[in-house]
Amino acid sequence: MDCSNIKVLKICQYCKKEFIARKTTSKICSDNCAKRLYKQKQRDSEIAKAVLKIEIERRPLAYMKEDELRAIQAKENLILQEAAILLNESPLTLRRFEVLKKPETVRSNISCYI
Ligand SMILES: [Zn+2]
DSSP: OOOGGEEEEEOOOOOOEEESSSTTTOOOOHHHHHHHHHHHHHHHHHHHHHHHHHHHHEEEEEEOHHHHHHHTTTTTTEEEEHHHHHOOOOHHEEEHHHHHHHHHHHSSSSEEEO
16 A cells, blocks of 8 residues: 555644645644644743742742752751742842741841851
C-alpha cells in the first residue's frame, strides 16, 4: 500500500474542525493552525512557569533543598529573603512586621538586615 495516498478523517487539535489527513500522525489541518497551536503552547508554558515561580516565592521551604537550608541556617547575619525562608514567611510579611513593630519581629536571636 502506498502511504502517500491514504486519507484519514481527523479533527484539528487547534481549530477543532474536521480535515482529511494524508498521514495517520497528522494532528493539525493547516500550517496556520500549526503556527497558532505552537504559539498557544508557548504561551501556556510561559504562564505555567510564572505560576510555578509564584508558588516557589510563596512557599520557599517546600522547594528548598536541605543543604541550601543548612547554609542559610549557618549564617550569622541574614538578608530579608533568607530570614523569610527560615521563618516560612514572605519577605513582605517580615517587612510589615518591621514597619508595625510587632512583637513577632525576629530580631532577638537572628540579626536581620531588613
Ligand atoms: Zn485547524
